Amino acid sequence: MIGVYDSGVGGLSVWKELVRLMPDQDYVYFSDAAYCPYGPKDPSFIIGRASAVTDFFLEKGCNLIVVACNTATAAAISWLRAHYDIPFVGMEPAIKPAILSSRSGVVGVLATAGTFKGRLYLSTLARFSGDVKVIERVGEGLVETVEKGILDGPEVEALVLRCIAPMLEAGADHIVLGCTHYPFLQPVIERLAGPSVKVVNPAPAVARQAKRLLKAAEPSRRKGSTEFCSSSEDLSVLLRLAGR
Numbered sequence: 447m448i449g450v451y452d453s454g455v456g457g458l459s460v461w462k463e464l465v466r467l468m469p470d471q472d473y474v475y476f477s478d479a480a481y482c483p484y485g486p487k488d489p490s491f492i493i494g495r496a497s498a499v500t501d502f503f504l505e506k507g508c509n510l511i512v513v514a515c516n517t518a519t520a521a522a523i524s525w526l527r528a529h530y531d532i533p534f535v536g537m538e539p540a541i542k543p544a545i546l547s548s549r550s551g552v553v554g555v556l557a558t559a560g561t562f563k564g565r566l567y568l569s570t571l572a573r574f575s576g577d578v579k580v581i582e583r584v585g586e587g588l589v590e591t592v593e594k595g596i597l598d599g600p601e602v603e604a605l606v607l608r609c610i611a612p613m614l615e616a617g618a619d620h621i622v623l624g625c626t627h628y629p630f631l632q633p634v635i636e637r638l639a640g641p642s643v644k645v646v647n648p649a650p651a652v653a654r655q656a657k658r659l660l661k662a663a664e665p666s667r668r669k670g671s672t673e674f675c676s677s678s679e680d681l682s683v684l685l686r687l688a689g690r
């Protein structure tokens with residue numbers, strides 16, 4: 447059984463790739479909606495939540511946990527790996543492939559404040575940015591609109607444009623989605639950015655990494671099911687975005 451965890455519905459963008467790649471596996475999806483958003487919160491608080499959710503997954507019998515949240519990965523994955531004897535897959539900031547394939551020499555990254563402060567993001571940036579200009583923007587308001595299930599319309603366009611305009615003005619040819627909520631806004635982002643800008647979603651690569659790790663921890667019986675759980679009582683948006 448694979449546990450998939452996010453602060454809210456965003457991790458569904460990763461869960462969808464996992465199910466596409468491994469449809470026969472059993473999943474438990476946990477949305478920590480009662481504490482969403484994680485972006486502005488203290489890492490020690492997020493470690494506490496990640497630990498509680500991991501205990502929940504272990505009780506369910508999970509043998510692999512996908513931290514389908516960039517902010518929780520930045521704050522908690524080292525701690526989780528040091529404290530639990532179970533494999534964890536975290537989100538990779540996909541800035542490396544974007545930097546390596548940029549022709550304009552300008553790359554935009556949209557993420558939460560917590561992700562931009564993470565050690566993995568900062569070290570990847572220091573290692574690979576070279577001459578490429580990386581323009582970072584916190585996606586103000588984007589997580590909140592996705593949590594409400596509002597994925598398009600004039601207000602969403604205005605929010606998205608405010609975030610990506612500085613990237614477009616600087617000539618970015620890649621926009622990296624550094625938060626798992628943002629792929630739900632990918633059609634709007636692509637429409638506003640235009641065809642010359644490639645929007646990079648790391649979820650498929652994370653799903654492939656989960657598949658590689660799962661080989662080492664083969665489960666015994668599978669049904670191809672997903673159980674959806676949340677720390678909030680209202681699961682309506684979660685189930686709608688999951689297509690249930």
Ligand code: DGL
Nearest residue numbers: 456483484485516517626
């Ligand atoms: N989906 C999350 C991420 O990938 C967290 C968003 C939030 O709760 O602020 O960073």
